[in-house]
Amino acid sequence: MTMIAGVCMDNLKTNKILAGFLLAGLLAMGGGKIAEIFVPYQELEENAYPIEITQLADSGNNAAPVNQGPEPILAMLASADIDAGIKIAKKCSACHEFNADGKNKTGPMLWNIVDANMAMKEGFNYSGALASMGGTWDYNALNAFFYKPKAYVEGTKMNFAGLKKPSDRANLIAYLRSLSDAPAALPTQQEIDAESVRTD
Ligand code: HEC
Incomplete structure (x- = not known):
C-alpha cells in the first residue's frame, strides 16, 4: 500500500510538474494573444513618428542642369x-x-x-x-x-x-x-x- 501510495504520490508530482511545463509553454506561446485580450489594440490617430515627405519643386522635366564640375569631397x-x-x-x-x-x-x-x-x-x-x-x-x-x-x-x-x-x-x-x-x-x-x- 505504501508502495502504491508512493507511486501515486510520484505520479501526482510528475503530473504537477508536467502541468507546470505545459502552462509555461502555453503562456510563452500565447503571451501575445493574452496581452491582446487585456490590452486591446487601438488604432493611432497619427503616426507616432511623423514622416515628412517634401516634394522637390520642379523635379522631373524641369530639373536643374547636371553639375559639370567635380563632385564635392x-x-x-x-x-x-x-x-x-x-x-x-x-x-x-x-x-x-x-x-x-x-x-x-x-x-x-x-x-x-x-x-x-x-x-x-x-x-x-x-x-x-x-x-x-x-x-x-x-x-x-x-x-x-x-x-x-x-x-x-x-x-x-x-x-x-x-x-x-x-x-x-x-x-x-x-x-x-x-x-x-x-x-x-x-x-x-x-x-x-x-x-x-x-x-x-
Ligand atoms: C607631367 C608632370 C606633372 C604631373 C604628372 C603632375 N604635375 Fe602638378 N605641376 C606640374 C607643373 C609643370 C606645375 C606648374 C604648373 C604651371 O606653372 O602652370 C604643377 C603644379 C602643381 C600644383 C600647383 C603648385 C603651386 O605651387 O601653385 C599642384 C598643387 C600640383 N601640381 C599637384 C599635382 C599632383 C597632386 C599631381 C598628381 C595627381 C600632379 N601635380 C601631377 C607638373 C606635373
Missing part, C-alpha cells in the same frame, strides 16, 4: 584614406617631390601646399596662367584642379589629365594635408554644407 576628408592617397601620389612623383626638403622638378615641390598661395614655391618657373590665378590652394581649389587641371587653370603647363574618382581626390588631398608641420584645419560643417565647386 569636403565631407570625405575627415575619414579619407591617407595610404590610398600616397598610392595616388605616385602618379605625380614623375614631376613632383613631396617631402619637406623636396626640390622643384618638372613641377614645384608640394610640401605644405594645402592653403598655400598659388604659384609661390620658391625658385619655380610657373606658367603665366597659374602665376596670375592669385588664390590659395584651399580644399575646393585643389579638388577642382585635380579633377581637370587644364580646365581649372586654363593654360597651365601641368600635363596631367586629372582624377575623375572623388575618393581618389579626397584621399590624395588628405595626404597632401598631412605634408605639413601644422596641417590645415579640416573643413567645418558649414563649409561642407556650402561646398560649391568652382570650375572656372
Whole structure:
C-alpha cells in the first residue's frame, strides 16, 4: 500500500510538474494573444513618428542642369584614406617631390601646399596662367584642379589629365594635408554644407 501510495504520490508530482511545463509553454506561446485580450489594440490617430515627405519643386522635366564640375569631397576628408592617397601620389612623383626638403622638378615641390598661395614655391618657373590665378590652394581649389587641371587653370603647363574618382581626390588631398608641420584645419560643417565647386 505504501508502495502504491508512493507511486501515486510520484505520479501526482510528475503530473504537477508536467502541468507546470505545459502552462509555461502555453503562456510563452500565447503571451501575445493574452496581452491582446487585456490590452486591446487601438488604432493611432497619427503616426507616432511623423514622416515628412517634401516634394522637390520642379523635379522631373524641369530639373536643374547636371553639375559639370567635380563632385564635392569636403565631407570625405575627415575619414579619407591617407595610404590610398600616397598610392595616388605616385602618379605625380614623375614631376613632383613631396617631402619637406623636396626640390622643384618638372613641377614645384608640394610640401605644405594645402592653403598655400598659388604659384609661390620658391625658385619655380610657373606658367603665366597659374602665376596670375592669385588664390590659395584651399580644399575646393585643389579638388577642382585635380579633377581637370587644364580646365581649372586654363593654360597651365601641368600635363596631367586629372582624377575623375572623388575618393581618389579626397584621399590624395588628405595626404597632401598631412605634408605639413601644422596641417590645415579640416573643413567645418558649414563649409561642407556650402561646398560649391568652382570650375572656372
Ligand atoms: C607631367 C608632370 C606633372 C604631373 C604628372 C603632375 N604635375 Fe602638378 N605641376 C606640374 C607643373 C609643370 C606645375 C606648374 C604648373 C604651371 O606653372 O602652370 C604643377 C603644379 C602643381 C600644383 C600647383 C603648385 C603651386 O605651387 O601653385 C599642384 C598643387 C600640383 N601640381 C599637384 C599635382 C599632383 C597632386 C599631381 C598628381 C595627381 C600632379 N601635380 C601631377 C607638373 C606635373
